[in-house]
Amino acid sequence: MSLMNGNIIDGKAVAEQIRKEIAAQVVAMKEKYKRVPGLAVVIVGERGDSQTYVRMKQKACEEVGIASFGSSLPASASQEEVLATVRRFNNNPDVHGILVQLPLPPHVDEAAVLGAISLNKDVDGFHPFNIGRLAMKGREPLFAPCTPLGCIALLDRCGIDIKGKRAVVVGRSNIVGMPVAMLLNKRDATVTICHASTKDMEAVVRDADIVVAACGRSKMVKGSWLKPGAAVIDVGTNPTPDATKKSGFKLVGDVDFDEAKSVAGAITPVPGGVGPMTITMLLQNTVESGRRFFEGIALEDAKPV
Amino acid sequence: MSLMNGNIIDGKAVAEQIRKEIAAQVVAMKEKYKRVPGLAVVIVGERGDSQTYVRMKQKACEEVGIASFGSSLPASASQEEVLATVRRFNNNPDVHGILVQLPLPPHVDEAAVLGAISLNKDVDGFHPFNIGRLAMKGREPLFAPCTPLGCIALLDRCGIDIKGKRAVVVGRSNIVGMPVAMLLNKRDATVTICHASTKDMEAVVRDADIVVAACGRSKMVKGSWLKPGAAVIDVGTNPTPDATKKSGFKLVGDVDFDEAKSVAGAITPVPGGVGPMTITMLLQNTVESGRRFFEGIALEDAKPV
Numbered sequence: 150m151s152l153m154n155g156n157i158i159d160g161k162a163v164a165e166q167i168r169k170e171i172a173a174q175v176v177a178m179k180e181k182y183k184r185v186p187g188l189a190v191v192i193v194g195e196r197g198d199s200q201t202y203v204r205m206k207q208k209a210c211e212e213v214g215i216a217s218f219g220s221s222l223p224a225s226a227s228q229e230e231v232l233a234t235v236r237r238f239n240n241n242p243d244v245h246g247i248l249v250q251l252p253l254p255p256h257v258d259e260a261a262v263l264g265a266i267s268l269n270k271d272v273d274g275f276h277p278f279n280i281g282r283l284a285m286k287g288r289e290p291l292f293a294p295c296t297p298l299g300c301i302a303l304l305d306r307c308g309i310d311i312k313g314k315r316a317v318v319v320g321r322s323n324i325v326g327m328p329v330a331m332l333l334n335k336r337d338a339t340v341t342i343c344h345a346s347t348k349d350m351e352a353v354v355r356d357a358d359i360v361v362a363a364c365g366r367s368k369m370v371k372g373s374w375l376k377p378g379a380a381v382i383d384v385g386t387n388p389t390p391d392a393t394k395k396s397g398f399k400l401v402g403d404v405d406f407d408e409a410k411s412v413a414g415a416i417t418p419v420p421g422g423v424g425p426m427t428i429t430m431l432l433q434n435t436v437e438s439g440r441r442f443f444e445g446i447a448l449e450d451a452k453p454v
Numbered sequence: 455m456s457l458m459n460g461n462i463i464d465g466k467a468v469a470e471q472i473r474k475e476i477a478a479q480v481v482a483m484k485e486k487y488k489r490v491p492g493l494a495v496v497i498v499g500e501r502g503d504s505q506t507y508v509r510m511k512q513k514a515c516e517e518v519g520i521a522s523f524g525s526s527l528p529a530s531a532s533q534e535e536v537l538a539t540v541r542r543f544n545n546n547p548d549v550h551g552i553l554v555q556l557p558l559p560p561h562v563d564e565a566a567v568l569g570a571i572s573l574n575k576d577v578d579g580f581h582p583f584n585i586g587r588l589a590m591k592g593r594e595p596l597f598a599p600c601t602p603l604g605c606i607a608l609l610d611r612c613g614i615d616i617k618g619k620r621a622v623v624v625g626r627s628n629i630v631g632m633p634v635a636m637l638l639n640k641r642d643a644t645v646t647i648c649h650a651s652t653k654d655m656e657a658v659v660r661d662a663d664i665v666v667a668a669c670g671r672s673k674m675v676k677g678s679w680l681k682p683g684a685a686v687i688d689v690g691t692n693p694t695p696d697a698t699k700k701s702g703f704k705l706v707g708d709v710d711f712d713e714a715k716s717v718a719g720a721i722t723p724v725p726g727g728v729g730p731m732t733i734t735m736l737l738q739n740t741v742e743s744g745r746r747f748f749e750g751i752a753l754e755d756a757k758p759v
């Protein structure tokens with residue numbers, strides 16, 4: 150299976166390759182431990198997009214043999230009810246990963262809920278303890294966030310070197326920009342982190358061998374900004390009106406793809422680039438977590454802070 | 455009191471100014487709460503340099519009115535003994551900051567000991583939870599590491615803007631490079647993190663409005679690398695043989711000061727730049743911690759992970 154079409158990275162193909170490997174690992178674990186990894190997804194409220202994501206995650210679990218658990222609370226659920234749900238999954242030995250679908254309703258404290266997930270089961274890697282270890286030399290997080298892991302996996306699977314390269318990350322959110330910067334740093338890239346206060350972004354981006362765009366701004370990164378040959382990972386998924394689509398909109402990246410594809414050495418399309426990788430990395434983290442539990446090497450005292 | 459001599463930042467003068475403010479805060483706290491903040495320093499073994507640092511810290515505490523507690527264990531102390539000492543200070547209500555002098559003897563697990571310090575008393579800010587929050591948008595650490603805080607305080611006190619500026623940090627250690635990069639990012643600089651695998655460091659440094667050198671390599675950063683007018687914070691303290699000194703050595707920075715001072719807009723000397731700031735920020739963190747305890751706003755459940 151080819152993972153690139155010319156210089157265009159086929160995220161679907163990469164994701165498929167990794168999911169096949171994961172499915173084989175689950176078969177082997179079932180053989181060896183008579184158990185399979187389990188993922189629990191907590192959703193609060195009736196947002197259509199959130200429900201779609203949750204369904205996609207559960208379907209992906211089934212396809213690779215991971216047991217999937219769900220808890221759907223009404224938008225009116227109290228913070229204590231959400232916390233109780235998380236704690237129930239913390240104590241369930243068949244659950245090895247817990248994911249709370251964001252955003253939560255405004256009356257529920259996101260930091261408190263994410264902080265209540267057992268560190269051993271924080272397969273989203275959002276706990277400050279995991280982010281801290283990600284930023285630290287000589288320490289490893291129990292789990293790294295999935296979309297950032299997906300960006301790195303795309304580079305690795307397509308044979309793009311990271312060590313010693315200049316990398317520019319546009320965006321510094323807790324779920325994408327900052328952790329992807331930390332992962333690139335751990336892999337010995339020289340990383341620059343850009344954000345809304347960055348001046349002359351064009352000049353900054355032009356120095357980069359690797360660009361990760363995660364700013365949520367349609368087509369902001371222009372082809373003319375890129376160093377010829379640069380690898381471009383476009384995380385952006387900006388819904389844009391499109392009358393030709395049944396849904397009435399299409400997804401557009403943070404990079405001007407049409408311009409960039411003639412300059413970049415490798416580039417991800419939107420959709421079909423980073424998108425399929427996020428859930429794939431969630432499956433990978435869950436399988437790794439299950440393995441730690443089955444082998445008895447999960448942190449003994451991993452109470453959340 | 456002038457904080458700069460020409461373009462040379464007087465770290466001693468800045469530190470003195472801040473210590474006077476801290477002393478006044480301690481007086482006010484004593485008035486209001488009938489208590490003063492307390493700092494405990496744990497030292498294991500007989501290393502001369504460590505003992506000198508510990509004495510300096512205790513003397514600095516006395517000068518600003520902070521109560522100082524010490525525990526000196528022999529180099530042969532077991533890990534359990536070190537942990538027990540830390541726990542005793544965790545439970546002592548007169549102690550609001552705990553500092554373990556590094557390095558520890560090789561048979562003692564540094565991560566385990568640092569991780570045992572109550573988050574409420576981690577005035578060194580080295581706990582992964584604090585580093586994680588430092589890296590996260592919308593979250594604040596309970597404490598940030600002292601040397602990095604000192605670098606930022608020097609910039610602030612000398613009126614050097616950070617927001618929107620390009621900053622290059624040379625070094626990414628857990629105690630200096632990475633946290634200073636995270637602090638500069640929180641202050642909205644566009645930050646690049648360099649390390650031993652960085653290629654063409656000269657070109658990277660030349661883009662910087664603010665350079666923080668923390669690589670432990672004598673005079674590595676040359677004057678010719680700098681953008682004219684850049685602010686240069688030199689964290690390096692490299693002991694270098696010097697027959698004219700009583701001790702037989704002098705301290706040399708990571709920047710070639712003689713070359714750099716004619717190019718930089720502002721520059722710290724070594725010694726007398728960042729050096730005096732580290733202990734000053736430790737005092738500041740301890741006073742802040744004491745205030746949180748006296749006002750009852752210390753984290754309720756701040757058990758370490």
Ligand SMILES: NC(=O)C1=CN([C@@H]2O[C@H](COP(=O)(O)OP(=O)(O)OC[C@H]3O[C@@H](n4cnc5c(N)ncnc54)[C@H](OP(=O)(O)O)[C@@H]3O)[C@@H](O)[C@H]2O)C=CC1
Pocket residue numbers: 296319320321322323324325326343344345346347350363364365366369384385386387423424427591
């Ligand atoms: N493919 C996938 O699986 C996923 C895709 N996404 C997509 O990735 C994109 C980013 O998501 P997320 O990180 O959550 O977004 P956030 O809105 O949380 O963060 C956006 C970041 O971009 C920065 N930014 C905003 N405007 C600019 C600008 N003009 N120039 C430079 N930087 C800017 C912000 O800077 P500042 O901090 O200064 O405000 C912020 O750090 C979105 O399009 C999102 O839909 C997200 C998650 C998963």
Ligand SMILES: NC(=O)C1=CN([C@@H]2O[C@H](COP(=O)(O)OP(=O)(O)OC[C@H]3O[C@@H](n4cnc5c(N)ncnc54)[C@H](OP(=O)(O)O)[C@@H]3O)[C@@H](O)[C@H]2O)C=CC1
Pocket residue numbers: 286601624625626627628629630631648649650651652655668669670671674689690691692728729732
């Ligand atoms: N003034 C003060 O109060 C303090 C001063 N210091 C001083 O600051 C300096 C740094 O200390 P510390 O952070 O603990 O040191 P470390 O040795 O822990 O870290 C050094 C960092 O510099 C990087 N580095 C090493 N060589 C090079 C090179 N040739 N080019 C680019 N980067 C390089 C390393 O990269 P990599 O990660 O790739 O190995 C590493 O990240 C030392 O001189 C120390 O004495 C430290 C603490 C307090």
